[in-house]
Amino acid sequence: MEAVNAVKAPALEVHDLTVAFDRKPVLWNIDLEIPQGKLVGIIGPNGAGKSTLIKSIMGLLPLSSGYCKLFDESIDKVRHRISYVPQRESVDWDFPVSVLDVVMMGRYGKLGLLKRPRQADIDVAMDCLKKVGMESFANRQIAQLSGGQQQRTFLARALAQQADIYFMDEPFAGVDAATEKAIISLLRTMTANNKTVIVVHHDLQSVSTYFDWVILLNTRLVAYGPTERIFTQEKLQETYGGKLTLLSDVGDLIRRENFPNRE
Amino acid sequence: MSSFTEFFSFADPNVRYVTIGAVLITASSALVGTFTFLNKKSLLGDAIAHAVLPGICLGFLLSGTKNPLYLILGAFVTGWLSLYAIQYITTKSRIKEDTAIGLILSVFFGFGILLLTYIQKSGNANQSGLDHFLFGKAASMVAADIITFSVVAVCLMTLTLLFFKEFTLMVFDRNYAVALGLPVKKLELLLTSMIVLAVVVGIQAVGVVLMAAVLITPAAVARFWTNSIRIMFVVAAITGAFSGLAGAYISYTAPSMPTGPWIVIVISTLALASFLLAPTKGVLNRFLKQRRFRRTIQDENVLKVLYQLGEGSKNFYIHRYAEEIIRKRNFNKQSLMRSIQRLCRQGYLEKSGELCSLTEEGKNRAKRVVKIHRLWELYLTTHVNIAPDHVHEDADTIEHFLTPELEADLERILNYPVVDPHKAEIPY
Numbered sequence: 155m156e157a158v159n160a161v162k163a164p165a166l167e168v169h170d171l172t173v174a175f176d177r178k179p180v181l182w183n184i185d186l187e188i189p190q191g192k193l194v195g196i197i198g199p200n201g202a203g204k205s206t207l208i209k210s211i212m213g214l215l216p217l218s219s220g221y222c223k224l225f226d227e228s229i230d231k232v233r234h235r236i237s238y239v240p241q242r243e244s245v246d247w248d249f250p251v252s253v254l255d256v257v258m259m260g261r262y263g264k265l266g267l268l269k270r271p272r273q274a275d276i277d278v279a280m281d282c283l284k285k286v287g288m289e290s291f292a293n294r295q296i297a298q299l300s301g302g303q304q305q306r307t308f309l310a311r312a313l314a315q316q317a318d319i320y321f322m323d324e325p326f327a328g329v330d331a332a333t334e335k336a337i338i339s340l341l342r343t344m345t346a347n348n349k350t351v352i353v354v355h356h357d358l359q360s361v362s363t364y365f366d367w368v369i370l371l372n373t374r375l376v377a378y379g380p381t382e383r384i385f386t387q388e389k390l391q392e393t394y395g396g397k398l399t400l401l402s403d404v405g406d407l408i409r410r411e412n413f414p415n416r417e
Numbered sequence: 418m419s420s421f422t423e424f425f426s427f428a429d430p431n432v433r434y435v436t437i438g439a440v441l442i443t444a445s446s447a448l449v450g451t452f453t454f455l456n457k458k459s460l461l462g463d464a465i466a467h468a469v470l471p472g473i474c475l476g477f478l479l480s481g482t483k484n485p486l487y488l489i490l491g492a493f494v495t496g497w498l499s500l501y502a503i504q505y506i507t508t509k510s511r512i513k514e515d516t517a518i519g520l521i522l523s524v525f526f527g528f529g530i531l532l533l534t535y536i537q538k539s540g541n542a543n544q545s546g547l548d549h550f551l552f553g554k555a556a557s558m559v560a561a562d563i564i565t566f567s568v569v570a571v572c573l574m575t576l577t578l579l580f581f582k583e584f585t586l587m588v589f590d591r592n593y594a595v596a597l598g599l600p601v602k603k604l605e606l607l608l609t610s611m612i613v614l615a616v617v618v619g620i621q622a623v624g625v626v627l628m629a630a631v632l633i634t635p636a637a638v639a640r641f642w643t644n645s646i647r648i649m650f651v652v653a654a655i656t657g658a659f660s661g662l663a664g665a666y667i668s669y670t671a672p673s674m675p676t677g678p679w680i681v682i683v684i685s686t687l688a689l690a691s692f693l694l695a696p697t698k699g700v701l702n703r704f705l706k707q708r709r710f711r712r713t714i715q716d717e718n719v720l721k722v723l724y725q726l727g728e729g730s731k732n733f734y735i736h737r738y739a740e741e742i743i744r745k746r747n748f749n750k751q752s753l754m755r756s757i758q759r760l761c762r763q764g765y766l767e768k769s770g771e772l773c774s775l776t777e778e779g780k781n782r783a784k785r786v787v788k789i790h791r792l793w794e795l796y797l798t799t800h801v802n803i804a805p806d807h808v809h810e811d812a813d814t815i816e817h818f819l820t821p822e823l824e825a826d827l828e829r830i831l832n833y834p835v836v837d838p839h840k841a842e843i844p845y
Contacts, residue, residue, distance in 0.1 A: 233598030
């Protein structure tokens with residue numbers, strides 16, 4: 155794996171991270187460090203563990219080994235600085251809430267238990283809706299939204315958290331080209347303000363124009379670092395072409411035999 | 418005095434207890450059940466309701482008294498145990514949740530019946546009344562019960578209000594709630610405890626078997642009528658309270674009638690009525706909408722035929738017999754006559770005796786339909802690469818519901834063409 159110079163004051167540090175589903179490891183020993191203020195793409199084929207990586211960092215999945223640190227702290231100490239855009243399909247869009255209701259959820263972490271949202275919170279939410287061009291949809295029932303509008307609603311909710319690092323799971327899925335451009339320029343202004351944005355991305359065409367850094371992933375870490383250095387034909391070949399069959403065979407073996415993947 | 422005014426004067430303390438008890442139970446169960454419903458865990462409510470029975474029996478056996486505190490404690494333990502067992506089976510084996518619920522529900526309930534039978538045969542003088550938990554005993558509630566119910570109901574309502582935003586978020590998007598740092602595990606524990614509590618109290622009114630209806634059905638009713646979660650909770654609570662009240666009243670007017678089952682019948686009737694009558698989501702409304710669509714299609718087809726008949730001679734206002742229309746396009750004679758009547762009423766057709774003709778308005782509407790039909794055929798052949806002999810059917814439906822905006826787009830994209838793929842002229 156390509157060695158990278160140690161990153162100073164990283165926004166994210168992942169150390170020896172292994173994650174298993176039903177005992178079969180789907181991420182093997184991931185080590186990486188991401189500096190602050192970068193727009194970072196996580197690239198890899200289907201089943202590479204891109205969403206799993208994000209979810210593990212967010213503490214949504216149990217880790218088999220390793221740890222993740224954000225701003226040199228464990229996640230639970232800095233949750234208020236971290237924002238998350240889950241995959242659009244992960245929720246029921248027939249749920250009886252309005253667009254504004256969903257965006258207001260981004261404020262709940264700051265509000266704390268039992269507190270009612272104040273006008274200031276509503277203002278923040280409306281401002282975030284405006285940033286994604288959805289202010290006229292604020293009172294719309296979410297079942298009436300198109301895929302792209304759902305995605306922008308989720309984005310607005312994440313913005314409403316006013317965090318320092320953003321994890322986005324396929325924010326461009328189902329979004330039309332014009333909206334994608336608008337979202338990217340929004341993310342650009344965020345990174346210009348020293349926010350870190352980490353995005354699971356599918357479209358290889360746009361990688362080099364969109365991202366400062368890339369993480370190439372295929373159940374193991376292939377490479378990570380500045381796009382112009384890492385996003386090469388050779389590395390892509392390694393990410394997409396050479397599936398390590400032996401690795402997944404061993405994973406299957408661990409599951410079949412009910413073998414603990416750590417002693 | 419009629420039984421109605423007699424009942425609603427609440428002069429009889431017994432009426433008072435039963436009514437207040439029933440309303441409190443149904444309303445607070447409805448609130449808690451709405452979260453269960455939205456979380457798509459409706460069956461879990463049913464499982465808990467059945468699983469508290471062995472707990473109640475154990476509570477009685479171990480304490481030797483019918484002190485509600487022990488019974489509730491026992492109910493809590495087995496209610497919880499059943500949830501845990503369902504979760505364990507689902508996560509640790511290949512058995513899916515519905516099967517796990519079925520398994521656990523019947524095992525716990527069976528065990529409960531076993532204990533209940535044992536208690537009844539044991540000759541313990543205290544035991545009479547335990548079987549009320551099976552089918553409820555709303556009609557024999559007394560002042561002490563009402564106090565317990567009120568306390569529980571107020572607790573449940575307050576907790577629902579206090580944690581409304583957290584529960585809503587958790588039910589909508591659990592992962593996001595965890596990511597925000599909400600104490601999701603604790604909140605889930607709280608919500609489940611609330612469900613168990615609602616069940617433990619509720620089964621005294623309607624019994625184990627019918628409890629799920631009181632928990633879930635009001636939410637299902639409410640969902641038909643609103644898209645706002647806040648209104649949904651209010652409607653669910655009112656639905657629950659109303660059926661509690663109605664159940665108490667019915668069993669009052671017909672003394673041999675049980676309260677609990679009537680509560681469930683009232684709720685179910687409301688659910689059925691909502692299913693049929695609710696605006697937008699109701700079956701009746703959908704049926705009417707479908708019928709409106711079918712009529713529009715038929716009416717526009719009649720106009721279209723008259724237009725096409727006029728195209729040869731360029732005179733669209735010739736009076737024609739219904740038979741001429743049928744010769745061009747095979748309509749059912751009766752429904753054609755109804756269409757003609759409707760179109761005359763709306764001013765699209767004029768009738769003189771047996772003959773009818775397009776009006777100016779009718780001609781314009783027909784022209785638009787014909788235009789969209791031909792434009793769409795052209796679009797399918799030039800832009801979607803569909804063979805010209807395969808496009809007619811598609812265009813036949815599209816022509817009736819294309820919006821003016823899409824119509825303008827279509828004209829722009831095709832750049833106002835003169836003829837369609839079959840060389841027919843496109844009218845503008």
